[in-house]
Amino acid sequence: MTPASSPGLKAILGPTNTGKTWFAIERMLAHRSGMIGLPLRLLAREVYQTVVSRIGAQSVALVTGEERIVPPHARYWVATVEAMPLDMPVDCLVIDEIQTAVSFDRGHVFTHRILHARGLQETLLLGAATMVPVVRTLLPRAEIIRRPRLSDLTYSGSRKISRQPQRTAIVAFSAHQVYAIAELIRRERGGAAVVMGALSPRTRNAQVDLYQNGDVDFLVATDAIGMGLNLDVHHVAFADDHKFDGHQTRPLTPAEFAQIAGRAGRHTSNGTFGVTGHADQFDEDLVQRLEGHDFDPVKVLQWRNADLDFTSIHALRASLDAPPDNKALTRVPVATDQHALEFLARNEAAGYARGVEATRLLWECCQIPDYRDISPAQHGEIVTRVYTDLMAHGRVDADWIAEQVRFCDNATGDIDTLSNRIRQIRTWTFVANRRNWLEDPTHWREKTRDIEDRLSDALHERLTQRFVDRRTSVLIRHLRDKLMTLPEINERGDVSLEGHLIGSIEGFRFTLARSEEGDAKGLRSAAGQVVAPEIARRAERVSGAPNEEIVLGTDGYIRWRGEVVANLAEGDTLLSPRIIILADESLTGPALERVQDRLNLWLRHAINTQLESITALVEPAELEGTARGLAYRLSEHLGLLPRAQVADEVKGLDQDVRAKMRKLGIKFGAYHIYVPQSLKPAPRELALILYALKHGGVRQKGVSELPQIVLSGRTSFEIDPEIDTRLYEVAGFKVAGKRAVRVDILERLADIIRPLIALDPSRHQGELPAGAAEGNGFRVTVEMTSLLGCAGEDFASILTSLGYRVRKTPKPAEPAPALDDAATAAVEGEAVAGIAPDAEAVASVEGTEAPEPVSVGADEQAALADAAEDLGTGEAATGPAHQGEASSASEEGAESEPQFDEIWFPGGRRPDNRRPRGREQRDGEADGQSRESRGKGARFPKRADREGQSGEARNPRPSGGNPGQGRSGKPRFDKERGAERPAPRERRERPFDPDSPFAALAALRNPKAE
Known part of the structure; x- marks a missing residue:
């Protein structure tokens, strides 16, 4: 347990954003070989890419628990602290984030590297300034170098989640909290990237890139961002101040707050931190300590004996329980690998652990990480199976591992499902990276890596779909990058940016496209800035547009090239409505004024042109007195005035005044005083709109329907009872009963x-x-x-x-002459059939000689019809279209119904x-x-x-009688003549040609003709 000595041992300590990691990389590359151990696989990948970009991939190796890239001639090694190949001598060795040595789960590994990992020429220990006392205690010969923070860190208080500034990282300490906050930010601010320790490194990298590239302005993360991730964060907001450390839920220490808050501000850019959500405000003492980087020093590191005895399971367990001999070290609580050892010591695996090599292999199997965070028994079953296969067959059973891997090879499902599969495949990726555990380790290493990558990509896609509005990310990047392409606008007005539909534009207004999840509040502002140049260009084109491109619809909207740009509103008078420009906030100032002036000019021209005959009646110089007032009333009624309303005024007009009014286009009809020139479709449509603006609005029923009827040219039609009667009159129709009749037609x-x-x-x-x-x-x-x-x-x-x-x-029905059946059939039957009657039959009846037969054509049939009407029979000539009806009446002998x-x-x-x-x-x-x-x-x-x-x-x-009789029925007395008025003369019948074939028929039908 004696620490290894080194001539170049240095401890570079200080708060975050001091450039410690960057300095260590520069020092490592200054040597011919080097190795750096990092706390996270994510951070190891970041440093690996940095070194590769400097010296090339052929000289750099990457070794982690689930990834191994080792070129044949690698001189520099980048690894996680647990995976560092300590048997590889290098000139410079670096251990980053040494304050992790206080962690219950991994602290003993960092403590071991602090005490025993050394470079041949230089060793650098990087960490927080709180490690100064314990480093001096454990490594008295180490050179301690303090590095100050490059930027200031200040407290900004509490803000709502939806009101956080851009480039903010919101920190929570559970997946449930992270997802809830990310969902809220998506709805309110457009989207957020998600970074958690439970995500695979590939997924975390993709999410970090999403944030770093500017696709989103917010990052929701756990304390995983506190470990060396170099992010462009301006503000850190704590949504919670408690965390579960694997054993209990406890409040964060000031040093842990500082490690996370220190992510705000990079290089010389200052940063801020605060609270949000349900987190309480920081007290003054904590704020001062965070801003001044003043924290309690670390006094004790987690430690576990590294000099293990592999002669037996019992000896191994005893060596793991050995206590430290330094007060600055404390024995770590039972870790995951020790739980697995205890489980295997009680089952069939213990029977294989005979000798040093078997026990050493048992301990290696126990160090398989529990990525799934399942129960110790479940994890112990997996370790047992791997160990027993290795001992019994020398390799893990290929069929068994293939089944485990195949279960994970499914990229469908939601975020939680994909996350669970990634954790499972990481276990088998770890197994595949162990030397000589599998029959074909290269195949399984590539297989598991491929599955993990596809699952990670799918998880990244699900996270992005759920927590990021792609349109917002595109808009944000567009606003930052002035070199990006302009938005694409199709013929329907849809606005797309990089293939994403962000909304639609009509005239001068932009409408944001809605998504299923709802839109962010800031999205409209961002989108408005993107389309502002297009709106300005449209305003310029409208300002110089010809009259033909501007149209007023019956809905009251003014359209330019089919797009709504303004609408009409009620003005001071009927013939002077107001124009309201329909535009977003981006159209202001001189551009808006030019559009307003152009549309006002167009409207005045349209009214003066289409309603010229009406506007001339407002103040006619030719008229005075009653006539002038009548003309003004006619202009108020848009050129159409019922005569009954002005009957008294019209009576007082002499012929000279009426002649002057007729010169102005006014016509005096039986029912209306009107201006015929204003009854054309275009003036009537405009008159309807102007009238509706003053009386109920243009949205009322009839304003849009009636102009279509006017254009159709119909002279009358059935009215709709739901349409105001006055609208029919304004349209140029008079309501007569259930129909409307055009005034000029009436x-x-x-x-x-x-x-x-x-x-x-x-x-x-x-x-x-x-x-x-x-x-x-x-x-x-x-x-x-x-x-x-x-x-x-x-x-x-x-x-x-x-x-x-x-x-x-x-x-009255005229009686027909009596004929025998033969004569009737001969004469009437042929007449009904539309041909000339048989001359012999007529001669036999009249006692005359039969004339020559004459053929009857269409003209003669028409003459026959006229003759029948002239004879007073009330019957039309029976041509081919009536033969059936006439024949039926003849056969049945039924009398025809009376006609009126x-x-x-x-x-x-x-x-x-x-x-x-x-x-x-x-x-x-x-x-x-x-x-x-x-x-x-x-x-x-x-x-x-x-x-x-x-x-x-x-x-x-008279009470009755003939027109020449009085009330008593007697002939009226003519006082001037002194005699009775003669009775009206009877109507004289037109003479018939006796040689005509119709003469006989006329004689039969009218006996008086004889």
Whole structure:
């Protein structure tokens, strides 16, 4: 137990961030050979790569419990402290983190290296300043070199986990805490890397690289980061102040706090530390000690006898229990390998332990690490199987180890499942790296290493998927690295960065893409900075965009090249709405003002162009007084005003004023005062939007639907009861019953009806126009229904809503002459069939000679139909389309149903009472019809003249009888003539050509013709 002496023994001690490890590497490489022992496999790999980068891989060896890279001519050895090949003489030997000698689990190994591992020329012991007293006690000849910290370490108090600064390491002491904190950071800040001692070195390396490369700004770890990991950490936050050390849960010592907190600040960069989560605030004394690096010195190291007796199991156990002979050393509690020895000493393995070599091999098997942290009995079973195979067969059974390895060879599963498999495969990796334990050690070494690497990569991927938002990591690196590529934006507006969808951009607004786990609060800010240049470029293009690229939709949004950039809001007046730019915070200042000015200019141009005929009515210089007010009201109603609302004002306008108003595009219709130029689809769509901004908003039903109907060109359609009636009027339609009729079409209908109801049939000479009827009424014509695009009940409902009333009069049926069956069959049958009747049959009836037969074509059939109507039969010519119906009626002998003649009358008056022309009729005629086109009998006396006439002269409503009779049925008395009025003349029938083949049919149908 006497410490080995060395001419170059130095203890380089000090707090973290003093450059001790870097100094030791430089000193080792200054010698021809060297070896460095490190506390962690992770740290050993980091130092190995550093040395390889300096002198090349052919000169550097790496030896750990699960990894062995030994080139043929290696001069420098990098190893974990437990795996250091002490039988290899080197010029310089380094032991790092010697304060680990106080650990119950591994402390005795470090103590042994401190006391016995030496270099031929120089030995360096690196550790905390707390080791100064114990080093002086155990190694009185060692040179102690103190190194000060290169940067300051200060306490920053308590902060929430979600408000930690960037480049922070949050420390917890259980896997459950680590995962919970990492999950919270992912939701709130975008993601974190995870470092725990339970992870495989490859996984820990990958997670550390994730943090070091800047993919994430946070690291959640256990105290594993306190052991020599060189991380770019600016702040360390303690989420807990207690840990389980393998035996009990206890509070951390000030030295342990300092070892972890010292990771903050690298080289000359200052660092901070604090608390978070459920950890209590540090008291003032602890803060002063951490900031001043003032800790209680280490007085005792863990020790176990290294001079073992392998003559028997009993002797081995006794030598392990030997006490130290120095007060600075204390015997370590029973370690894992001693538990395994006790288990094997009680089973069949003890029967093989005969002699020094067998007992030595037994002790080597007991040192198989318990990576899975299972019970001593379970671990003892594995050690027993390995030892018994070695003793019985000289090798571990290949089938058995293959089964164990195959169970681990599965890279599927969650984080815990993969972690358990990695711990299991590490056991077999350790076994495969033992010399001569396996029949083909190289195969199993490569096999287990490959499985461990794949499991580690899968675990790293699962950790990244769970605790890192890849979009956030890409954005963070993009903000730091100005040389990275710009975001990619496709035609749909999706924004991608390095293949990751981070959101979408429309106009000047960026929308963050949501993930299943929710987005971080800081992600929007980072993404906004990335897309800010693109938004600035769009603002520049909009500022100079032509009018054709800007469109206003019925939803009130202004779009540039199909993308929403602004929306309309209610303004001071109907024709001056406001524009609200829809943009993120990145669009501000002069760029925002230029966009605002450009869109305002475009809107004014759109209103002045599409609604020019309406804006001209706001302040017309040509009009004064009532006319000026009427024009202004018309502009307020967007070019369409029901006449009933301004009837009194219109009555007071003389013809000169009306002529001026007509020059402004105003038309006086029977039902509306309107501007025809504003009834086009584009002005009506804009008028709807402007009206909706003032009355209920553009989202109300009808604002988006009605413009489509206007564009379709329909003249009338069935209304939707859920749409406000006023919206139909603004769209250019009048609601008439259950249908909406376009205003200009309704006025054209009035122009058609007006001369018909003004016509006096008794004074009309010649043939009556289509639709004319007696008694100031009219019949519905095809022209009317075609104009409105509807017929039947729909058309009738429109007329009813306009104040017209209908009278249905049954059409009289004319009796047919009696004929015998043969004549009837000969004549009517052929007529029904649509051909000329048999001339011989007609001659036999009339007693005349039969004329020459004449063929009947389509024109003659149409003439036959007209003749039938002229004869008053009320029957249409029976062409081929009606043959079946006519034949059926003829065969059954059934009488045809009575037909009605519908005559419409204005204002609900009796049909035979003439309704005088009012002002609305005269205005409508002035706008759409000349006096010459009214026909005879259309002139009526003025109202004053009519008021001076007697009741008889004013056409009092008769109670019945013919139009020429009074209420009693007697002929009316004409006071001016002093005689009774003659009865109306009967309608004269048109003469028929006696040579026509239809003459016989006309004579049969109309006996009066004889």
